[in-house]
Amino acid sequence: xxxxxxxxxxxxxxxxxxxxxxxxxxxxxxxxxxxxxxxxxxxxxxxxxxxxxxxxxxxxxxxxxxxxxxxxxxxxxxxxxxxxxxxxxxxxxxxxxxxxxxxxxxxxxxxxxxxxxxxxxxxxxxxxxxxxxxxxxxxxxxxxxxxxxxxxxxxxxxxxxxxxxxxxxxxxxxxxxxxxxxxxxxxxxxxxxxxxxxxxxxxxxxxxxxxxxxxxxxxxxxxxxxxxxxxxxx
Amino acid sequence: xxxxxxxxxxxxxxxxxxxxxxxxxxxxxxxxxxxxxxxxxxxxxxxxxxxxxxxxxxxxxxxxxxxxxxxxxxxxxxxxxxxxxxxxxxxxxxxxxxxxxxxxxxxxxxxxxxxxxxxxxxxxxxxxxxxxxxxxxxxxxxxxxxxxxxxxxxxxxxxxxxxxxxxxxxxxxxxxxxxxxxxxxxxxxxxxxxxxxxxxxxxxxxxxxxxxxxxxxxxxxxxxxxxxxxxxxxxxxxxxxxxxxxxxxxxxxxxxxxxxxxxxxxxxxxxxxxxxxxxxxxxxxxxxxxxxxxxxxxxxxxxxxxxxxxxxxxxxxxxxxxxxxxxxxxxxxxxxxxxxxxxxxxxxxxxxxxxxxxxxxxxxxxxxxxxxxxxxxxxxxxxxxxxxxxxxxxxxxxxxxxxxxxxx
Numbered sequence: 001x002x003x004x005x006x007x008x009x010x011x012x013x014x015x016x017x018x019x020x021x022x023x024x025x026x027x028x029x030x031x032x033x034x035x036x037x038x039x040x041x042x043x044x045x046x047x048x049x050x051x052x053x054x055x056x057x058x059x060x061x062x063x064x065x066x067x068x069x070x071x072x073x074x075x076x077x078x079x080x081x082x083x084x085x086x087x088x089x090x091x092x093x094x095x096x097x098x099x100x101x102x103x104x105x106x107x108x109x110x111x112x113x114x115x116x117x118x119x120x121x122x123x124x125x126x127x128x129x130x131x132x133x134x135x136x137x138x139x140x141x142x143x144x145x146x147x148x149x150x151x152x153x154x155x156x157x158x159x160x161x162x163x164x165x166x167x168x169x170x171x172x173x174x175x176x177x178x179x180x181x182x183x184x185x186x187x188x189x190x191x192x193x194x195x196x197x198x199x200x201x202x203x204x205x206x207x208x209x210x211x212x213x214x215x216x217x218x219x220x221x222x223x224x225x226x227x228x229x230x231x232x233x234x
Numbered sequence: 235x236x237x238x239x240x241x242x243x244x245x246x247x248x249x250x251x252x253x254x255x256x257x258x259x260x261x262x263x264x265x266x267x268x269x270x271x272x273x274x275x276x277x278x279x280x281x282x283x284x285x286x287x288x289x290x291x292x293x294x295x296x297x298x299x300x301x302x303x304x305x306x307x308x309x310x311x312x313x314x315x316x317x318x319x320x321x322x323x324x325x326x327x328x329x330x331x332x333x334x335x336x337x338x339x340x341x342x343x344x345x346x347x348x349x350x351x352x353x354x355x356x357x358x359x360x361x362x363x364x365x366x367x368x369x370x371x372x373x374x375x376x377x378x379x380x381x382x383x384x385x386x387x388x389x390x391x392x393x394x395x396x397x398x399x400x401x402x403x404x405x406x407x408x409x410x411x412x413x414x415x416x417x418x419x420x421x422x423x424x425x426x427x428x429x430x431x432x433x434x435x436x437x438x439x440x441x442x443x444x445x446x447x448x449x450x451x452x453x454x455x456x457x458x459x460x461x462x463x464x465x466x467x468x469x470x471x472x473x474x475x476x477x478x479x480x481x482x483x484x485x486x487x488x489x490x491x492x493x494x495x496x497x498x499x500x501x502x503x504x505x506x507x508x509x510x511x512x513x514x515x516x517x518x519x520x521x522x523x524x525x526x527x528x529x530x531x532x533x534x535x536x537x538x539x540x541x542x543x544x545x546x547x548x549x550x551x552x553x554x555x556x557x558x559x560x561x562x563x564x565x566x567x568x569x570x571x572x573x574x575x576x577x578x579x580x581x582x583x584x585x586x587x588x589x590x591x592x593x594x595x596x597x598x599x600x601x602x603x604x605x606x607x608x609x610x611x612x613x614x615x616x617x618x619x620x621x622x623x624x625x626x627x628x629x630x631x632x633x634x635x636x637x638x639x640x641x642x
Binding site: 049052054055074075078079081082083087089093095097098106107109110111116156160 | 235236238239243246250548549551552553554555556557558559560561562635636639
């Protein structure tokens with residue numbers, strides 16, 4: 001489903017060029033749960049931005065569902081984000097002073113294909129899947145705990161039924177207990193509903209929750225392996 | 235993004251920061267309100283002046299004795315001043331000049347007028363013909379107006395204005411049939427005119443009308459007239475008629491050099507256009523002063539929107555990552571600034587209207603809030619929202635989503 005070939009990303013700051021990604025190639029199949037792990041400055045965030053259609057590589061090619069993302073305009077990339085990709089961020093990024101339900105419905109207002117009448121129903125469906133208690137749905141987002149907020153964010157990422165969920169350090173702002181709950185939610189989404197999930201992290205413990213780990217360092221992949229998880233669950 | 239979503243997003247983000255939205259709206263309210271009120275004052279004074287001039291009669295040319303060199307000073311011909319115009323001139327104009335509706339020669343003077351009880355007042359006494367009523371559009375409240383018979387018989391009858399009636403006989407009294415004395419001659423009152431509401435020198439309510447023949451014979455002792463009011467059939471023929479009268483009178487008075495004419499013709503349209511250009515300038519001046527406050531209000535909007543864009547950088551990044559296109563972000567912020575000016579505009583129109591009403595009620599100035607000024611103010615406030623919201627909205631739309639998401 002995802003095919004990256006020879007991706008190079010160079011940032012130019014003044015006269016100095018920084019090569020953040022140096023010839024990265026890999027494939028991810030539909031239904032995989034992959035963690036991309038690397039220390040800060042390794043290029044994993046840049047890779048996530050490229051995978052999430054927020055940025056374009058300097059050279060190389062990125063195919064999502066057979067579509068070459070390099071040939072698309074800004075608006076077409078926005079459409080891809082709207083219909084094919086769901087983001088989960090480290091700092092949740094929920095709209096404050098806005099209800100949970102409204103936060104979850106937010107991606108749908110940018111998706112022409114979803115009729116207004118369907119929004120509520122879709123949002124309720126994913127909120128159930130995210131495991132957030134029903135009595136919280138009408139709460140304002142700033143009245144929730146960190147773990148609850150991240151589950152709202154996961155629901156928001158799922159609401160447009162994306163091909164790919166990108167989670168950028170989803171447990172970074174959570175204590176280890178709620179972090180585990182969130183990671184288990186991802187595992188459940190992957191195993192029970194077949195969602196393709198890419199988890200970006202710098203923590204080995206978090207990465208081990210995935211079925212496959214791609215390790216990245218100084219802009220190159222130096223390891224790509226299956227975890228024990230996969231063996232254990234299959 | 236649906237229009238209804240746009241409305242919802244706009245109002246939820248505006249109500250998220252109520253005090254700031256309120257202050258920004260206040261700027262627009264003051265701007266629009268003062269424009270409405272100022273234009274209302276300007277248009278009110280224009281209307282006042284126009285109706286004052288129109289109360290003198292429509293399509294009117296006034297021939298007055300006196301040199302044309304004094305144009306603009308409007309020589310007030312009374313008894314004893316220039317006496318170059320006569321009733322024969324008036325008749326000649328009526329007979330020989332085309333497109334004339336009515337010709338009304340008058341003589342006038344201020345005289346002591348006393349009632350039977352001996353109360354006495356210094357009042358304008360006008361010697362007129364029956365046609366004067368039509369020319370000056372005078373309406374009769376009680377009794378009747380002076381007729382041609384009165385003029386030919388040199389009758390000692392008088393028609394008085396409502397103010398004169400109030401002064402001499404008391405308010406609401408029907409004085410017809412009663413006597414008044416003008417220069418020790420007794421006149422019978424046959425009618426009272428309706429109020430025309432004129433002010434100052436053109437006050438046509440404090441006045442006594444008597445037949446022109448009577449005035450000339452008993453009071454003036456002269457055949458000259460103070461002026462000749464000429465009503466022209468159509469407005470667009472006024473200049474042409476003015477020229478014809480000039481030519482006719484020059485011949486009759488044996489004057490070959492037009493600059494040496496012993497009479498002056500004042501065209502009512504000239505006065506009107508001069509006055510309306512004055513009031514037009516006044517309105518423009520007032521409106522532009524108010525416009526400055528509107529401009530300041532607009533800058534306030536821009537200031538607030540720029541702050542908002544900076545504050546909500548992360549939100550913009552989030553929306554973009556969720557699939558918002560540049561134009562979605564652009565519309566969202568533009569809609570916020572337009573909503574601010576829209577609300578401010580509506581309240582401003584109301585406040586301006588209220589201010590105009592209060593000014594006319596307590597300030598003594600006539601104000602007119604025209605529909606066009608409301609639509610204009612509305613259009614301007616919407617335009618301000620778009621103009622001053624455009625730059626901040628564009629800045630928001632152009633934000634790089636990655637950097638926006640990283641923004642702290």
